[in-house]
Amino acid sequence: MVPVEAYFVLSALLFFIGVFGFITRRNLIAMLISVELVLNAVDINFAAFNRLLFPEGLEGFFMTLFSIGVSAAESAVAIAIIINVYRNFHSDQVNSIENMKF
Amino acid sequence: MDYSQFFNMIPEATLVAILIIVFLADLIMKGEKKVSSLALLMNVLLVVQTAVCLTAEPSSAFGGLYVTGDAVNVMKVILTAGTLIVCIMAQPWLGRADVSNKAGEFYALVASTLLGMYMMMSSGHFLMFFLGLEMASVPMACLVAFDKFRQNSAEGAAKFVLTATFSSGVMLYGISFIYAAAGTLYFDDVAAVIGNTPLAIMGLVFFFSGLGFKISLVPFHFWTADTYQGAPTPVTGYLSVVSKGAAAFALMAILMKVFAPMIEYWEYLLYIVIVLSITIANLFAIRQTELKRFMAFSSISQAGYIMLAVIGGSAMGVAALSYYVLVYVVANMAVFTVINVVETRGNGTTKMNCYDGFYQTNPKLALLMTLALFSLAGIPPFAGMFSKFFVFMAAAQQGSFWAYLVVFVALINTVVSLYYYLLIVKAMYIKNTDTPLPTFSSDCNTKLALTLCTAGIVAFGVFSCVYDWIAGAVL
Numbered sequence: 385m386v387p388v389e390a391y392f393v394l395s396a397l398l399f400f401i402g403v404f405g406f407i408t409r410r411n412l413i414a415m416l417i418s419v420e421l422v423l424n425a426v427d428i429n430f431a432a433f434n435r436l437l438f439p440e441g442l443e444g445f446f447m448t449l450f451s452i453g454v455s456a457a458e459s460a461v462a463i464a465i466i467i468n469v470y471r472n473f474h475s476d477q478v479n480s481i482e483n484m485k486f
Numbered sequence: 487m488d489y490s491q492f493f494n495m496i497p498e499a500t501l502v503a504i505l506i507i508v509f510l511a512d513l514i515m516k517g518e519k520k521v522s523s524l525a526l527l528m529n530v531l532l533v534v535q536t537a538v539c540l541t542a543e544p545s546s547a548f549g550g551l552y553v554t555g556d557a558v559n560v561m562k563v564i565l566t567a568g569t570l571i572v573c574i575m576a577q578p579w580l581g582r583a584d585v586s587n588k589a590g591e592f593y594a595l596v597a598s599t600l601l602g603m604y605m606m607m608s609s610g611h612f613l614m615f616f617l618g619l620e621m622a623s624v625p626m627a628c629l630v631a632f633d634k635f636r637q638n639s640a641e642g643a644a645k646f647v648l649t650a651t652f653s654s655g656v657m658l659y660g661i662s663f664i665y666a667a668a669g670t671l672y673f674d675d676v677a678a679v680i681g682n683t684p685l686a687i688m689g690l691v692f693f694f695s696g697l698g699f700k701i702s703l704v705p706f707h708f709w710t711a712d713t714y715q716g717a718p719t720p721v722t723g724y725l726s727v728v729s730k731g732a733a734a735f736a737l738m739a740i741l742m743k744v745f746a747p748m749i750e751y752w753e754y755l756l757y758i759v760i761v762l763s764i765t766i767a768n769l770f771a772i773r774q775t776e777l778k779r780f781m782a783f784s785s786i787s788q789a790g791y792i793m794l795a796v797i798g799g800s801a802m803g804v805a806a807l808s809y810y811v812l813v814y815v816v817a818n819m820a821v822f823t824v825i826n827v828v829e830t831r832g833n834g835t836t837k838m839n840c841y842d843g844f845y846q847t848n849p850k851l852a853l854l855m856t857l858a859l860f861s862l863a864g865i866p867p868f869a870g871m872f873s874k875f876f877v878f879m880a881a882a883q884q885g886s887f888w889a890y891l892v893v894f895v896a897l898i899n900t901v902v903s904l905y906y907y908l909l910i911v912k913a914m915y916i917k918n919t920d921t922p923l924p925t926f927s928s929d930c931n932t933k934l935a936l937t938l939c940t941a942g943i944v945a946f947g948v949f950s951c952v953y954d955w956i957a958g959a960v961l
Contacts, residue, residue: 395662399659402655406648406652412644412648415648416648416651419648419651419652419655422652422655422656422659423651423655423658425655425659426655426658426659426661426662429659429662429663429665429666430662430665433662433665433666434665437666437669438665438669438670441669441670443613443665443670443671444662444665446613447612447613447616447658447661447662447665447671450613450616450617451616451658454616454617454620455651457620457624458620458624458647458650458651458654459651461624461627461628461647462627462647462648462651464628464631465627465628465631465640465643465644465647466644468631468634468640468643469640469641469643469644471640472635472636472637472640472641473637473640473641481637481640481641481644482641483637483638483641484638484641484642484711484712484715484716484779485712
């Protein structure tokens, strides 16, 4: 059986790839994808912890399901806003949407 | 399933009813008077909702997923009243041609964010908390993007929605560690079994950073200034007051309830974050030339003051935090009402130098703005001084050297904040300009909102019964 540490390492890698992408990417859609990676890391964590550490309950699985649903809603709103940004600025690059700075 | 459990969550049920009523009314109503009649409907419903929250009893439902106590109900009353003021003061903006056809949407979105904040504050389980938080922040992103044809609104919304999703991801990652450490997600059960293991500490840190984004504490504040400047002015007011108050209360409740065994860890976390928030935000606020951006930095430092009440984790801190949010609601909303009416009636700008000579042309508005700024700075006769006093007292009661040091830094920063709040007052009263803003008469909604706010600023400072009511409910 795959030990829980393996899942943990996988999710930590995924999480920090997401964080790194969120910080370094200069495209709004790519940033959104990075955020989705972060949320996927969380889903892996919850599912693995529930299955391997606390198999008697279902709380982790429920958390995973709700997190998937909510992140779908979030990305729907985020994409709508990014489309609106594109209509206003004719670009989805972070560098070109900086009307407001310090 | 036992549907009668919904009777244990009366405030939420009535708020859902309000959401549906406003949504349907928006579909049915037609004609010239639509915006004003919708506004009247929403305001009446929110007054009813405030009364419902006032009479709500402590209860729990759904096997402990939903738990509410007296302190939560007090906070619900405060937030609902704040939302009512937002809806009243939004009128001049909602009357604008490109927004007025979406007035119903605005009210529906406001109601759903408020519902999310209710859920967030009265949750007894991390799942409910997460759902409430998302319900409060996703519609909020739509509100920030409400001025569809303005570049700043779109830019602010993009920054808000990306940081909001990112921070909820970070928060969930923290919750997954807590789950691994405790094996459950019920607040009470977690508090009973959680210890000072490395896993639990990691969970605490991630969770705290995720919520730090929502409350916009330094170092998680980078989205705040842009979003506040870009959002429509009433939404900025809503974001800075109601949303922040709810998140701060929820964070406090969880730190005190769930992480109570780990107090020695999160207290140092709080010390650092508070000192940074208050100091850095004050330094940045001094150099702002844009009033909404200035208020953003002011609200970051106010968030630092709010979190002072959490130090020590005492019941008095809960009362101090609720009272601080209440006073902050009226003072900040007064400022935003003036900004909003100047923006819509004046030349559409929120630059600080256009307030030069404001007193000569609009003496009443200038006076009310001054009162609100004095209250925010904490000058004695007004409520702001007492709210700061209670917050400092709650923090100082913790008694350790570091707590005293943090309170001392906060005190020094109060003086700094006085300087920059007075910069606006100086611009309004002393600076002369050849082209001051024209004299304009404000509409009755603005007058009503300003009356409510000013009455609050003065009355909460002069009469102690409000604090007694909050403290009586909490202690």
